[in-house]
Amino acid sequence: MKEKQKKVKLVAHKKKQYKRFTRSKAANFMFVTILLVFGLFMVLPLIYSVVTSFKPLDELLAFPPKFFVTRPTLYNYTVLPSLLDNLQVPFSRYAFNSIFISVAITVGHVIVAGMAAFTLSNCKHKFISTVFWAVQVALLFNGYTLGIPQYLIFSKLGIIDTYWVYILPALQSTTGVFLMKQYMDVSVPKALMEAALLDGAGYYRIFWTLVMPLVKPAWLTLSLFAFRDAWAIQPSGTIFSENLKTLPVAMNQIAASGIARSGSVMAATVILMIPPILVYLVSQSNVMETMSSAGMKD
């Protein structure tokens, strides 16, 4: 850890030699203003939803609408449990489903995509390059397009109305394979792998103890994206039993109780935002690094 810090300091020191000329005061001012304005655009909807979740009913329905809350209340949050009591299945069940599915998809996808990327990155077979081409083309398609034929396959496999119907189709997402492959190309030195092979390590061991630790930034980023998508999953015609449905479905039910509940819907929205943000905070420093390797094509 300390060594790492030292390294960072060294790099910082080097950079200082190339420090650009300082900006003039006016330029500095412009710079900060532009950033602040742009940043405001980014966070405004977020702030708005947090603020709205604290609004009492009369302020929610006020016209013209006000951005800020004048008399904040916790009512929207405190009423949530009683609203949730009206659901057909206990709320904890929805929460469990969402968490279980998200974690299963995230872990499964990282492993499946990592293994596929391992082959794609190390084999020079013609077939493999065709597969990688297919991966890139597949990035273009929106998954929904395949709804009907996919349903047929689900029913043939007999996985309709089980957890599998959420998890299995999400595991093969091509974005992950693409990202992992690009990162592996850059950050796993071929010489290191050869050395490991000479020392008698099997491919299995190389993958788990050498490659995966080296590409940690990539799979952390990947888990962020996978978790984000999995967290928002809503079954469309593939799940019929209520106790297998996810949190977004429960939220739709709250929203269905009408405009008087719009405050509670906002409150629920704010709560639903928290888990992906937590995952982001964990993986945050690695996201940048991975995305930069995605840029190094060919």
Added chain:
Amino acid sequence: MKKSLKDFTRKKQMYGRMFILPWEIGFVLFFLQPLVQSLVFVFSNVTVNFDEGVFETKWVGLSNIRHFFYEDTVYVDNLVDSLTSFIYTIPLIVALSLIVGVLLNQKFKGRIVFRSIFFLPVIIATGVVMTYLQGDATAQAMRSGSSSGNGIDISNILMSMNLSENVSSTLLGFVNQIFDLFWDCGVQIVLFISGLQSIPEQLYEVCRVEGANKWEEFWYVTFPMLSGTTLLVIVFTAIEIFTDSGNKVMTYGFNAMRQNMWWEGPTMLWVYFALVGAILGLAVLLIQKKIFAKWAN
């Protein structure tokens, strides 16, 4: 000697196959196979045999596609609408993220906080959360710029400027979309920042020694050096927007699919994807050949 080498290669191949297998099965089963089937739907008359639970397809050639171009009243309009909106959204997003990327690449305090803020929409702007944010009446009022408190109504300003209706409605549409535009920039900004960081510092030093100002520095060093990243960002943005389930063609297609119109949905979406793919391919070729080749010289 030769034999053992062969064994080694075979072992290697076996491992390679084993590692890619789980993903491959999923890819073929849940992507490739449905893809082919939906392509078959485009060219056939589909009926459902409920006794056996299978689709029966009869080849009809191009008549499905013809139906949408000659008989359907909305599809072509939707298609044109979506495609023209891309003409201004894509350059705007790319330009915005380039500006923000350059700004965030400077050294200043709180840079990490700002970077996180600009990446935030990527994390939360999906699924349910987005639906409710967009569906909320107040949020909509805010998006159209009329709730800024002082009652600055953009549509009024535009009207007072005596612009033709076409121009002002386009402008108004743009203002309405400004939040969506900003929220689509997250990943692109990160891509630009990483591109900027890979530009060697020496080039800037040369610039300074030669006496170039910041403006020239940007156009003669930064921008050309970013050409690869820019292309990537353009492609990424295009894909992100094309496959966004919110656009008109997509919504129309999904609704058809939801109503169990077996061949209508796939046909609409396939025609759309084919067009988009062709446009994207052409654009990339053009940019690579014409513009960046010039910049590089």
